Each structure stands twice: as structure tokens, then as C-alpha cells.
Amino acid sequence: QQQVKQSPQSLIVQKGGISIINCAYENTAFDYFPWYQQFPGKGPALLIAIRPDVSEKKEGRFTISFNKSAKQFSLHIMDSQPGDSATYFCAASSSLTGNQFYFGTGTSLTVIP
Amino acid sequence: GAVVSQHPSWVICKSGTSVKIECRSLDFQATTMFWYRQFPKQSLMLMATSNEGSKATYEQGVEKDKFLINHASLTLSTLTVTSAHPEDSSFYICSARVSAGTYEQYFGPGTRLTVT
Numbered sequence: 001q002q003q004v005k006q007s008p009q010s011l012i013v014q015k016g017g018i019s020i021i022n023c024a025y026e027n028t029a030f031d032y033f034p035w036y037q038q039f040p041g042k043g044p045a046l047l048i049a050i051r052p053d054v055s056e057k058k059e060g061r062f063t064i065s066f067n068k069s070a071k072q073f074s075l076h077i078m079d080s081q082p083g084d085s086a087t088y089f090c091a092a093s094s095s096l097t098g099n100q101f102y103f104g105t106g107t108s109l110t111v112i113p
Numbered sequence: 114g115a116v117v118s119q120h121p122s123w124v125i126c127k128s129g130t131s132v133k134i135e136c137r138s139l140d141f142q143a144t145t146m147f148w149y150r151q152f153p154k155q156s157l158m159l160m161a162t163s164n165e166g167s168k169a170t171y172e173q174g175v176e177k178d179k180f181l182i183n184h185a186s187l188t189l190s191t192l193t194v195t196s197a198h199p200e201d202s203s204f205y206i207c208s209a210r211v212s213a214g215t216y217e218q219y220f221g222p223g224t225r226l227t228v229t
Contacts, residue, residue, distance in 0.1 A: 043117075043206050043220035044157070045196045051174040059198060099216050101147075 004092050005026060006104025013111050019077040021107045023090035026071065030092040032105065035075045038087045038106075047088075048075070067103070080111045116140055117209050119221035120191045126197055126228055134192045134224045136207030142187035147218065148180075163190050187198035197228040 006023045015017045023033075023082045031052055036044035050064040050073065057064045063076040078082055090104040116139040136146055145164050149157040161177075163169040163184035171177045179201075182194040190209075194201055204225055208218040213219050 034216075034218075036220070041204075041223070041225070043119075043208075043222045046217065049216070059141065072218045093216055095216075097179075098162070099158065100162065101157075101209070101218060108154070 002105070003034075003102035004090060004104045006090050006107060008107060010107070010108040011110070013080045013109065015080060015082060015113050017080050017111075018112070019075075019080045019084065021075045021090070021109070022072065023074065023092075023104050024070075024072045025092050025094070025102075027094065028071070029094040029096045030102075031095055032093040033064070033066065034091050034101075035062075036103075038070055038089065044089060050095075056070055065078050067096065070082045077109075082111045082113055085109055085111050105111055115211075115217075115219040117143075117207065117219045117221040119205075119207060120226050121224060122195045122222060123128045123225040124227070126226070128228055129197055131193055132197055132226060134207075134226075135195075135220075136190045136192070136209070136221050138188045138219070139178070141229040143190075143211075144148055144187065144212050145210040146148075146184055146190050147208045148182060149206045150206065151206060151223070157206065158170055173205075181182055188196055195225065197226070202228045209221045 015086045017049045034049035035047045038044040048059045061078045088107045093099045118137045120135045122132045148160045160175045161171045169182035184190040206223040208220045
């Protein structure tokens with residue numbers, strides 16, 4: 001059973017546009033929601049993370065929006081650049097289950113010049 | 114800070130042989146390390162969780178006798194794929210966590226294993 005559902009599977013955005021990736025979860029015990037960026041042949045790198053006590057977190061061009069009641073969270077990449085082309089994974093974790101990460105299925109983002 | 118390295122970055126071995134992959138936290142001590150497996154264009158699948166000085170906890174469906182994990186120190190964990198077969202070919206990634214009370218996991222660059 002997929003604990004975290006991620007969409008879309010792939011995304012093509014023009015340079016300068018906004019990339020939006022969505023994730024949904026069911027387990028209300030999740031209390032940590034990170035986003036990771038992965039380039040081909042490399043390990044994932046932490047981009048930004050949020051706790052459920054805030055509805056939004058922004059770091060540079062990256063913003064997480066969190067909707068606790070809907071059990072959804074999303075990553076917004078503003079002013080998308082070709083260098084942002086990568087695969088993005090959302091994840092969720094709970095302190096009640098040893099902080100194990102449950103990853104989404106990934107979104108392949110392509111930013112075209 | 115929070116750098117995790119893996120060695121080797123890629124390895125080719127013959128069917129039936131064993132391969133050891135090292136995961137090191139370079140600038141912090143990791144109480145917990147995780148091992149993941151990733152198939153092309155797929156998500157990360159957690160294989161096992163290891164805590165320093167204790168036996169690893171394997172996820173359901175992962176053969177502990179085939180994937181031997183040792184977490185001998187706070188900066189080193191190893192994954193040994195024993196009697197490797199072509200279906201074990203995959204991208205193996207480790208991650209490390211600073212302490213039990215923290216959430217952040219820092220990932221290594223991964224190891225590409227090809228079994229011929």
C-alpha cells in the first residue's frame with residue numbers, strides 16, 4: 001500500500017514558469033514532510049521540509065504548501081530553471097514509527113528553455 | 114555539513130560472488146543508517162534500518178541472509194550482497210540520521226551494482 005501518493009508522474013514547464021508537484025497521505029500520525037531532489041545517478045538531496053504546525057514554508061524559489069485537513073502537501077518551484085530538471089520525491093515520516101521515511105513515487109520535472 | 118559518502122560508486126560483479134558497499138557519514142556521527150534500493154525511474158524502497166552496535170531491522174520481503182548489514186561504528190555501515198544474481202542489479206543508496214530524535218536523513222550518492 002502506497003503510504004504517500006504523488007502526482008504528476010512527469011511535468012514539463014517552460015523556463016521562468018511555476019512547477020507544482022502534489023502529494024497526499026492518509027496516516028495522520030505523519031509529522032514531518034520533506035521534499036528531495038534527485039539527479040540521474042545521484043542520491044536524493046533534501047530540498048525543503050515542513051512540519052504540520054505550519055501551512056507554508058519558503059526557502060528561496062522553493063515553497064511547501066501544507067493542508068492538514070486535506071492531508072495534502074505540495075512543492076512549488078518558482079521561476080523554474082533548466083537546472084531544476086530532476087526527479088522530485090515527497091516523503092512523510094512519523095516519530096511514532098521510528099521516523100522511517102515513506103516516499104512518493106517521484107515526479108520527473110523537465111524545464112525547457 | 115551532513116555529508117554521506119558511499120563506496121564504490123559503481124561495481125560490476127559476476128553471478129554468485131559477494132559485493133560489499135560502504136556508507137560513511139563524513140562530518141557527523143550517525144546513530145541510524147538506512148539502506149534503500151532504487152530501480153530505474155522508480156521510488157526508493159527501504160530495505161533495512163541499522164542502528165550502531167545492534168542488528169539491522171529488515172523490511173518485509175528483504176532477505177536478511179542475502180543482504181547483510183553491519184553498522185560497526187557511528188560513521189560506517191556496510192551492505193554486503195551475498196551470492197549476487199542478475200536480479201540484484203540495482204541502485205543502492207544509504208542515508209544517515211544524526212540522532213533518534215531527529216527527522217532529517219542525509220543521503221549518500223548511491224552505488225550502481227550490475228551483476229553479470
